[in-house]
Amino acid sequence: MLQTLDRFFRHSALTLCALAVSTLASAAARADALDPVWSFRNVSLNYLDWSKGTEERTASNAAKGDFFFLELEGGVGYTWGEFYGFADLENPGNDHREQDGRDNLRSAAKVTSHIYLGESPFSVYLHVYDFRDYGFDVREQDQILGFGYRHTFDNGLWVKPFLGAAHVNSNSYTGMNGYMLGWVAGYDFQALEQKFSLTNWHEMTFERDDDYLSQNYVNGTADALGNNGAVALWWHPLSEVTAGVQYRYSVNKLGTPEAYQNATIYTVKYNF
Template sequence: MKSATPIAMTAALLVASPAMAEQYYGFMDLSINYLDWTDKAEDRTNPDKGGRGGAKEDFFYIELEGGAGFDWGDVYGFVDLENPTNSNDGQFSDEAFATDGFRIAAKGTFAYNLGSSNWNLYGHIYSFTESSSGFFDQNVVIGISYDLFTDFGLWFKPFLGGHYEQQSFAGSGWNGGMAGWVLGYDFNIGQQKFSITNWHETEFARDDQFRGNGTQYRLNSVGWNGALAIWWQLPNNLTAGFQYRYADHKLGTAAYHDALIYSLRYNF
């Protein structure tokens, strides 16, 4: 039930908002993705080698993503089904914490314009659940954001806010703050259209309550993660993508770790 919150919130915003205000843009896409952890990441989480977090294993996932912009602000959301063809025999079964277990990750964001300025009231909720162990982690951020658009194809949206977390093993409470951004740059090479995008999040002043990761190591008070991607717009509403996924003292791993993601999207 925990994962339903951002899914329901995002769906409600995307469906209801066009009826309330003038819409400037909107998009939705469905993609299939394969995440390939680097050898370094796998070694650092291998219990027989680094053991600095839960073991990492390559996986594929299906993602439904959408967003829209209105005269009052914008919304965005996604739902990822990781290892969608796999299942387990029940919570806390022998398959608990299996690296190939079925997982759901979902996120919803909003930015509400503050007057006629480029500043916004910002909020997002991220939820992750793992079926075999019953593990869940929810992160809520409330703060401010800023919109920067240029005439040459670059856009940049930084944010800063307080961070409230609820986790199955650590409990719930305020967990410092979070700062980050999303940015993109659209360009052409000949007749071909490309985009470069980057999302990034830095957690800071973390509470000791949330710094354990089930090993002898502890997460630092500061941790960050994100992805840098290049996208190629193909015919027939398709987009091919290549992403570099990175994290440091995040995702349950008390070390730097990274992966490559290969993506193919269909744009509705």
């Protein structure tokens, strides 16, 4: 089954890329092709507070500790496609290697894109995530290529699911690494004369490679199925300011096999 899926995704990816190139070429011929339909950008200060249970469950398996992080985030949409990205610096001001490795300087960055397939709600989906822990000299980059979809319901709820083949490049394993199914979703609403929004991102990885699962996890081998995501409530008191609280969750991810991990993230953004 895995070989059949591999052949299917490779053939489909080539077809989708050809369609995407055709769409981009058509868009480039229009004078307004590079005029954004929408865009946003912000810088934020964040504090991630792991639950006590998570710190206990991961004590000997990629131990987790609370930390501050700075983030640059932005997105832009055109008539032919859209892009989103962020770059995080965790434990800013700390040395690369701290006495307690949980306090090491780390970085994370992510870029995603939907290249629209004509006027349809379908797209070519591309996704790159890069993580580095400079104290332990750990690095991992995940690359996803597949299908995307976009839909907005009558009540304003929007959702963008995707499914793609995964490739990983890390210290101990480089190669194909199963598949990723995921989505981002959001809903804007008002309460007490204030503007709020709910968002959710979720990633489920499956059929991951056995060598990756044994070599990229601490004191154990992870299951082939992993889940990773967050649910957030955002308050928009001013156009320049956003405050939010996120519930962060994962299992068989972040270097820890089996154990469920959860945290609360407190965020203040400046929108510019």
